[in-house]
Amino acid sequence: MRHCITQRVPEGMRFYCLFCLIVILLNGCAIDHPASMDIFSIDQTASIMRPENLGIANGKITTGIPCNDLFRIEGIWAPPYVSSDFVFSGKLNGQPVSNKTFRWWPFYVDRSSGTEDSLTVTTSTVLNPEGRSLIYSILIKNPEHNDVPLNLEFTASGTLDRMMTDADWGFSAPHSSSPVVLIATGSHQVLLRQGGQSVVITSGKDIGWDSTGRCFRSQLRVRRNSETRIYFTISVGPTDEALKQSVKIADNPEAEIDKVKKTYGKRVEDLFNRLPAFNSDNHALTAFYNRSLVPLLMNRWNVEEFKLKPFYSTGSVRGGCIGDYLWNIGECQEILSLFDPEATKSHIRQFLETGVKHGFGFCPVAGAMLHPDYFYPINQEKVIGLTCNYVRNTGDIGILREKIGNGTILDSLVSQALFMDDLSRPVSLINYNDCDPQHKGGLSHLELRTPIGRLNYTNVMPDLNGRRYQSYILASQLSALAGVPRPDLIARAEELKDLLKKQLWDSGRKWFAFSIPDSVPPLTEYRYTIQLFYLFGSGALDQEEEDGLLSHLNDREFLSEYGMHSLAKHDPAYFQPDVDNGGPGSCTSFPLNIAKTLYLMGKPAEADDIMKRILWWGERMPYWGDSFYADTVRYREETPLQCTIDATAGAQCIIFGMFGIKPALDGTVMINPVLPSFAKEMSLRGVKIRGHVFDVIVKEDSYNVEYRGKTIKSLTGHAIVLGAGESLGS
Secondary structure (H helix, E strand, O other): OOOOOOOOOOOOOOHHHHHHHHHHOOOOOOOOOOOHHHHEEEEEEOOOOOHHHHHHHOOOOOEEOOOOOOOOEEEEOOOOEEEEEEEEEEOOOOOOOOOOOEEEEOOOEEEEEEOOOEEEEEEEEEOOOOOOOEEEEEEEEEEEOOOEEEEEEEEOOOOOOEEEOHHOOOOOOOOOOOOOOEEEEEEEEEEEOOOOOOEEEEOOOOEEEEEOOOEEEEEEEOOOEEEEEEEEEEEEHHHHHHHHHHHHHHHHHHHHHHHHHHHHHHHHHHHHHHEEEEEEEEEHHHHHHHHHHHHHOOOOEEEOOOOOOOOOOOOOOHHHHOOOHHHHHHHHOHHHHOOOHHHHHHHHHHHHHHHHOOOOOEOOOOEEEOOOOOOOOOHHHHHHHHHHHHHHHHOOOHHHOEOOOOHHHHHHHHHOOOOOOOOOOOOOOOOOOHHHOOOOOOOOOOOOEEEEEHHHHOOOOOOHHHHHHHHHHHHHHHHHHOOOOOOHHHHHHHHHHHHHHHHHEEEOOOOOEEEEEOOOOEEOOOOEHHHHHHHHOOOOOOHHHHHHHOOOOOOOOOEOOOOOEEEEEOOOOOOOOOOOOOOEEEEEEHHHHHHHHHHHHOOOHHHHHHHHHHOOOOHHHHOOOOOOOOOOOOOOOOOOOOOOHHHHHHHHHHHHHOOEEEEOOOOOOOEEEOHHHHHHEEEEEEEEHHHHHHEEEOOOEEEEEEEEOOOEEEOOOOOOEEOOOOOOOO
């Protein structure tokens, strides 16, 4: 009965393939990769990522690949094993070789360079999906008419630790410190051994261990019009296990590489079986959608020692930010449960079990609290939103009745909605200074780094108080769904809405103030923060407030050529080094979710104006990290969070915003697309939600929905609703 989806990989892949053929400079890759992987690849002609931020990750192991060096590998993080200072480096004829060209995929990298002897040398670093290991190969081509003698040597060094405490896996990448003993076990293998664990390096037959020089060495002659291949495997873990992995791969590296490429091809296929494939005549928009999905490949960990399997980390690359931040996970609250509903459910439960009224997330090993002495007061909105969208996307009402602590998950969510509220008293605005464990005046909300302390954003903050409105509404809707209606929450939300305007709205400035009642005398201040735009579409604003906030979305205040500012340019707290929340740029997900809401509000011009400024993200970065600058083509380089899970808000914006796909709690699904001004056509193929499978094709002022063998046609601006009158179950 379901419509057959025949295309799983976007047609825009063709553009990527043509783009990647530029890398003919690589003179042939050592790996015959599946074509579907190319939609995620990028090369040196496009990427602006710095060498120290480039890496690969596959959910078992991650390593750094400095793209300015032909041979070097930096660091190994294969939870719980860490060799943060691991270095595998090579020399050709006694000299390191600068990298000229590279091509990156999420799980492997090819680097290539020419030599003075007209040779081409390509190195390929490929992560093994079955264990904590990688395959490293060198392909040397001699297209000339003379034989060329070569001397290759490779060295390895680093410390090693097994890190099993939650404190090890937080924001920063864990650092190892225990010295290793270098042990040669034969002419083609060495161990960097620390106790019962090791980094094992095994070479192929064409290069061997030189005990005198303490390096792998090969002196060879590359025949004219020929090529030579050399292989290494690098494994980490308990010594016996690492030895077994390394030897298995070294026995037949070509066959192992073939298995790897098939596995990664299947992962991409699975990705587009779970999520719809997007295509547009605007190739930058197609690239943007695809690039935003990269974290679903790189941040999905399947580690036996982790409490949740799979575990979706906040970050991934080079071991950075493996711990789970609720703020980040909560920014992709619609798409995560569309992609992996079971994992989303387990993460919701873990956030609630760990506790979201202190700290700001949980660590992967035992699920302990991430920084229990530091609190993000945005947690309440995020966990409620995650759960509500999970129920909308899946129809799993049963989650609300599941036991947790002394009550149910629903009880916990209602408690979160009422955080710092007192139902026995009239509703009031919350002073968030009172809930900050460090008593820093609410500074944990935005962590503004302005050097002038009085310019911080503190205490009775309008965005946090305004977001309580939607938390009340959603908690009431979920309660009604579970059969325990809470109309009092609706009434309280409306009282809060009136109070927010009465106490904090400034009609002259068309903006909300924040107050610091504890100061002497009490102060009323203004922070022109991007966070106020999160009140759009929530119901917390009346028409005057909505129009007022919209008037600030302009090039004088929040917008620049390449993005959106987190503080308005005129704000006195604007601080150039503070990219994510302090002005020069913004956290990656903020403009994406604001644009999504503007599309849903019927403000497509304003949404387009944001999106067209940031489409470059999809073509210039292998993955999206913590933040982007707004006035230049630049990302935040100094943070360990270089592949953030909330980058998926890019695809989320397109699916739920541009295409207006809105599942309701009653099981119906509304489709109401808006074609952006910078595209003539677009399509989503293979949308799977609430038992429905459908395609949406938009051209100019009309669109088709292909559903259950039928084509439903409509003009844009007129919604199609699937499931109305059907028995969909729960």
